[in-house]
Amino acid sequence: MNRSVVALLLSGLVFPGAGQYYLGRRARACLFIVPTLIAAIYFFKQVVDSASRMVDEVLRGSLGADPVLIAERLHQQGETATPLMNIAAAVMLACWVASLVDAWLLARAQERGALAGKEKGMS
Template sequence: MAMKKATKAALYSALVFPGVGLLWLKQYKRAAIFIAPTLVALWYLCSTLYNSIAPVYARMLRDAEEGILIVDPSNLDALYLKLYQEIFQSIATHQDQLNIAKGILIAAWLCSIISSYFVGKKQDLLEAPDKNQS
């Protein structure tokens, strides 16, 4: 038995990217409603994390080159802890915005799955009488 459009569209939106199921159903405007905020949220998350981590990494690399930071292979836990604390402090200043971006990302993904399923279900129901007449 072939997979119904509703199930296939929901799986595309769940497993590939939000809105892909709607693209597959040829609902381009509706798909854009989910794709756009997802891309913006992903861009914000990635750029904020990069901009928070890059200076910490550059500073630690510079300190290691200048001999200020000595990497002791027998005590990598201390180096890891220091790196973790500095990155955490750097990211903490953006925590509220990161939480909003994560919320938008999750909401867009879930709503895309639900929308894909119901649009697919509607198309399945519209096509059902055609199959019975054959």
């Protein structure tokens, strides 16, 4: 498997920036890893806090253990889509897509450079 495919798969399936890290571009990888990690931590913290509140209500008996009731409560409270959670999700998506494109282009450029170096050595 060539380096561009490996870099693309790493950035797409493992974590944004993993492909850049694989290609030896550590600082460039951090441009994708750090914002994605911050956004993911915030996003999942909010989800866990929301789920914890719902579990507390179910255990106290103020909310039935019916998934439909729980979904309705979440929808009424609007806790699943706060503006900051939307921003966090957008940051994660943008970093993922940009990381895929960048990893592909970076690997292709490195492959072309290696190919040009081989051709130079042959002449």
